[in-house]
Amino acid sequence: MVEKTITLSKTSLFSSINNWEEIIEDKEFVNVFLSDVLEDYIQKQRWYGGKSSELKYIELIEYFRIQQGDEVYFGLILEVNFVEAFYHHYFLPIAFVSDENFAQENRILPLKLKNQEGYIIDAMHLEAFRKVVYQRISSALPIDKTPVQYHKSEGFNFPAYTSSRLMGVEQSNTSIIYNDAFILKFFRRIYADKNPDYEMSRFLSLKKDFKNTPPYIGSMNIIDSENVNITIGLMQKLVANNGDAWEYFLKEIDVIYRSIESKKINFDNLPNIQLFENKKISELPPEIVDWLGLNLINKVSLLAKRTAEMHIALGSEFEDTAFTPTRFNGDYTVWLKNRLTYQFQNRLNLAENNLHKLEGYALQLAKEFLDNKNIIRKRLVNFDWTKLKGERIRIHGDYHLGQVLVQDDDFCILDFEGEPESTIRDRKVKQPPLKDVAGIFRSFHYAIYSTIFNNQEHYKKNQEQLFKYGELLYKYMISIFLETYINTTQKENLHIGYSSERIFILKYCLLEKAIYELGYELNSRPKWTIIPLKGIANILNS
Numbered sequence: 001m002v003e004k005t006i007t008l009s010k011t012s013l014f015s016s017i018n019n020w021e022e023i024i025e026d027k028e029f030v031n032v033f034l035s036d037v038l039e040d041y042i043q044k045q046r047w048y049g050g051k052s053s054e055l056k057y058i059e060l061i062e063y064f065r066i067q068q069g070d071e072v073y074f075g076l077i078l079e080v081n082f083v084e085a086f087y088h089h090y091f092l093p094i095a096f097v098s099d100e101n102f103a104q105e106n107r108i109l110p111l112k113l114k115n116q117e118g119y120i121i122d123a124m125h126l127e128a129f130r131k132v133v134y135q136r137i138s139s140a141l142p143i144d145k146t147p148v149q150y151h152k153s154e155g156f157n158f159p160a161y162t163s164s165r166l167m168g169v170e171q172s173n174t175s176i177i178y179n180d181a182f183i184l185k186f187f188r189r190i191y192a193d194k195n196p197d198y199e200m201s202r203f204l205s206l207k208k209d210f211k212n213t214p215p216y217i218g219s220m221n222i223i224d225s226e227n228v229n230i231t232i233g234l235m236q237k238l239v240a241n242n243g244d245a246w247e248y249f250l251k252e253i254d255v256i257y258r259s260i261e262s263k264k265i266n267f268d269n270l271p272n273i274q275l276f277e278n279k280k281i282s283e284l285p286p287e288i289v290d291w292l293g294l295n296l297i298n299k300v301s302l303l304a305k306r307t308a309e310m311h312i313a314l315g316s317e318f319e320d321t322a323f324t325p326t327r328f329n330g331d332y333t334v335w336l337k338n339r340l341t342y343q344f345q346n347r348l349n350l351a352e353n354n355l356h357k358l359e360g361y362a363l364q365l366a367k368e369f370l371d372n373k374n375i376i377r378k379r380l381v382n383f384d385w386t387k388l389k390g391e392r393i394r395i396h397g398d399y400h401l402g403q404v405l406v407q408d409d410d411f412c413i414l415d416f417e418g419e420p421e422s423t424i425r426d427r428k429v430k431q432p433p434l435k436d437v438a439g440i441f442r443s444f445h446y447a448i449y450s451t452i453f454n455n456q457e458h459y460k461k462n463q464e465q466l467f468k469y470g471e472l473l474y475k476y477m478i479s480i481f482l483e484t485y486i487n488t489t490q491k492e493n494l495h496i497g498y499s500s501e502r503i504f505i506l507k508y509c510l511l512e513k514a515i516y517e518l519g520y521e522l523n524s525r526p527k528w529t530i531i532p533l534k535g536i537a538n539i540l541n542s
Helices: 020-025 029-044 127-138 196-207 246-261 287-291 294-314 329-353 360-371 373-381 435-456 464-491 499-524 526-541
Strands: 002-004 014-016 055-068 071-082 086-099 109-111 117-122 148-152 162-166 173-178 183-185 216-223 229-237 406-407 410-413
Touching: 014 029, 020 029, 020 071, 029 055, 029 071, 029 086, 029 109, 055 127, 055 148, 071 127, 086 127, 086 183, 127 148, 127 162, 127 173, 127 183, 127 216, 148 229, 173 329, 196 216, 196 294, 196 499, 246 287, 246 294, 246 406, 246 435, 246 464, 287 294, 287 464, 294 410, 294 435, 294 464, 329 360, 329 499, 360 373, 360 526, 373 499, 435 464, 435 499, 435 526, 464 526, 499 526
Parallel strands: 014 109
Antiparallel strands: 002 014, 055 071, 071 086, 086 117, 109 117, 148 216, 162 173, 173 183, 183 229, 216 229, 406 410
16 A cells, blocks of 8 residues: 655655565555656656657566665666657666665655655665675676576676765766776666677677777676566776877867967968878878877877777677678668668758758858758668678767777777667667768867867967868878778778778768768757758768
8 A cells, every 4th residue: 555645756755564675566656656756756867868758657667676685676667658659768776765864865755664764766876786786796607597687707806895986977877986996887778688888898898809998897687578688787897098089189189270370380381182082191291290290190090990990800700690790782771771861851850940040151051951952862862782892790880089088098999889869779780880980080070160169269260261271180180090990901801892982981971970960969059060061061062
């Protein structure tokens, strides 16, 4: 029996005749908890991804115990249904605490049980819960056939638990730092399948011994009522780093822009280069080397090498069919065209409805985008797989500078979850590795324009002149990257196609990426739409 004595969820007292260990079996309690409490609570969480839609109702579709000895916590799998006729699944672990002074900011509701009073909280905020999870993973057996499966990397010996803390503010997941040495990422939005981040991390670390990604050491999965393996958490070694490559390149590009005045760099004296024309570092014009500096040039080349090595590892599997390379075919082409034409139409509608938010050069580019819609649509549909000889492999899928850590003189690649807008099935489709390369190129483009927007008052050139320098810088960064990437992949026989095929794939993927970005910018940062719109214009004019 459940008694609700007050109507406001934060201060309501719910009563149950059950003990905590039996609370989820109390159907009346669950109904009140889902409808009167969680509907309000979940919409206020950073990791909740349905803020732009209207919540209809929440269902508890699975629950499981997370326990060690007498300590019992519940893992809830919530199905959030929306008025717009779709749903999300979320993972919420809950704990019961009786200490009046504990977790005052993280309470979900007060609760009176058969033998005590206290509060339900998100268990992530309870150290005792975090310790139980660490102990279950660190003591996991090689084969686990229970519904809640813990796994640890073979041969890795976990030290005893000493500490745990939540890692800063995250948007979509919750990460826990253990012993200042390991990181456990709990996936908040979950899917009826193994998470790609878990699959890719485990494959690259354990099967291919790829050194430039955080080493996989453990995980937590559940087997649901339909016998589907669902990833709940991924544990990796904590990698020492100097921040991400996004921040690193922003600083380097700012130095390059400041040097225009200090080195008296005249744009007209800088040799031009064709988009996608790759050059060895030794062949770069001295004017370009002087302007960019060898530090940035070598870092772009090193990032290209690490990207190529990641793709070589992902393309070298011949046993596990989830990772074996494959060729282009008709099925892939149909999937690709359907996906992109739908996305393109969505962006067209957004652009038409948001023209009033744009001005100046951004407005001009947006009008050109709309005027060229038939040309763009034709480009997206003009994908003839019979002319493509390269391979498709599992790729990172959401590759940009923010997914790369800087480690003194090296890089570390992380976060293999894939494109946020894509379904879990689409994220696992084998793609041309050059799609990841296109992701980094778009990130270079963003870094250049972000530097201009954020530091313009420090530069003496006007915005139009800064854009000209930026576009030339962009072409040389691409040139340096491609030279190293192509040489590295060719030496290891990863088939990415011949020159004309590579350029076709790069243009296609850059167009796809820029169209994808346009949606976010139109909705969130209209001023920044100039970046994807300029990217689209570059491809149409190349």
